[in-house]
Amino acid sequence: MFQKKKQVKIRLHYNEMSLKEGCSLTLKGDQAHYVRDVMRAKPSDAVMLFDGTYGDWTCIIEEISRSGVLLRVEALSGEYMKTPDLTLCISLIKPDTMRSVVRQATEMGVTVIQPVLTEYSSVRNINIQKCWKWAVEAAEQCCRQDVPVIKETMGFYDLRDLESQLILCDETGKGEAPARVLCGVENLGIVIGPEGGFSEKELLYSEAFAGKMSLGSRVLRVDTAVVAALSYVNEHCLS
């Protein structure tokens, strides 16, 4: 346990400039606060930075001050592992639940989060900047090397224009088993509705552009449905 506490494990997303061996940079604001005050790092401690392009860079802290944390980039450690394309089309939901969904979708390997306004959506707006921040935090913690893109909200009926092959999670009992509907699908988009599900009109209309997957006989809350659906995707499409 002692060794566990001593070892500084800091991993941050950094895209303000391109990184290369030997270059220096200064972390500011929230990132400096996190390194200095939350993790209480000291000069010569290591910090990992990932830029979403090359992978994880090992950096060494050279100086810590109130104005920022000066780092020197040491080396690229390990190759960049691009997360395979996977879109989550998620109904607008209350911010607390959206925060869980963004975090968990990031952990489960979603590369694009597409907010969707549906008939039963309980809210009509989303703060995309906040969603991006939650996604960055989750990527930092789950050791992903990229951060999902958060798109602008689109209406449910515009989903048909997406290039992804869409699979809609249907709680009315009419969806097919995951193994059946997901097998062999590429460039996948999973569509998850709000509490209350999709309207009859939405379900009918979606038959023209989306397959339907069942998540079982129990009624799942949105966050559970997201992780369950993405687990089936990982199992049947990406493994």
Place this chain on the structure above:
Amino acid sequence: MFQKKKQVKIRLHYNEMSLKEGCSLTLKGDQAHYVRDVMRAKPSDAVMLFDGTYGDWTCIIEEISRSGVLLRVEALSGEYMKTPDLTLCISLIKPDTMRSVVRQATEMGVTVIQPVLTEYSSVRNINIQKCWKWAVEAAEQCCRQDVPVIKETMGFYDLRDLESQLILCDETGKGEAPARVLCGVENLGIVIGPEGGFSEKELLYSEAFAGKMSLGSRVLRVDTAVVAALSYVNEHCLS
């Protein structure tokens, strides 16, 4: 939408007396408050009660007062679907996360929740009464007909005495793929560690009594790991 709002959809767990057609009972306390003040039900509205033994009973509200809600049991609607045995052994974690885990595990079909004290558990106590309440709420909402049992906490090394076949979710990269490790397992117990995972000693010791499953290359938070693991179980053992 109008019809959707008019229709009262109330489903409650009730085990204070055994139910049968034609009998009357009075909901008190929180349940009465929920029916009367939250759902604003009226006399002659329907309420579903499930007792964990026979299934869902349709009841009709006869009278609503400050002291309680009087119901008459009409009929048993649909056969009892027992949830297949499935144990979740979960490290003690902070109450907020435990609340999510209990809810999501209930949605995903766990029948026994076994709290476990591990070396890196961030808390050392659990309020079992609260966990039971969260499980009841989740069962009511997800349309399960039974409520998971919440056990007293046990130490990690006592897990070997459980009768379940244990599969431990291992984030060190040494676990096997879900399809491989779960195939054909019955009376399953999934073991999930705290943030920070299991200690080396725990991992070594567990080899004597548990298989190891990988949940992928990313580091999952506890709630995500629980739903992902249970999704794989649903896919490979229970479907």
